[in-house]
Amino acid sequence: PELWDPGINxxxxxxxxxxxxxxxxxxxxxxxxxxNLQSGLNIGAWRxxxxxTWSYNSSDSxxxxxxxxxxxx
Numbered sequence: 001p002e003l004w005d006p007g008i009n010x011x012x013x014x015x016x017x018x019x020x021x022x023x024x025x026x027x028x029x030x031x032x033x034x035x036n037l038q039s040g041l042n043i044g045a046w047r048x049x050x051x052x053t054w055s056y057n058s059s060d061s062x063x064x065x066x067x068x069x070x071x072x073x
Contacts, residue, residue, distance in 0.1 A: 014038040019056075027042040028060035049073070 019033035033056040040049040052071040060064035 005044075007042060009044070010042045012038075012040045012042075030057070030059040031065075033059050 015038070016036045017034070019031070021032075022030040024030070033054075034064050035054040037052045037054075038050070039052075040047070042048075053070050053072060055070075056065065
């Protein structure tokens with residue numbers, strides 16, 4: 001291990017986003033969104049990683065909208 005080169009200090013970010021909107025024939029609309037963030041830092045020999053998701057849904061037939069953040073690891 002003492003012969004390993006830790007490489008350069010660096011940051012990384014990867015993301016995926018999807019969303020849609022639905023219009024019902026009987027009235028009312030629904031909206032959905034999902035975001036996945038994968039981030040990391042390489043500092044010296046340290047490797048820090050995080051995976052976070054965000055989801056959103058809203059409907060005319062329900063009260064308000066719902067936001068949720070979640071750290072997966």
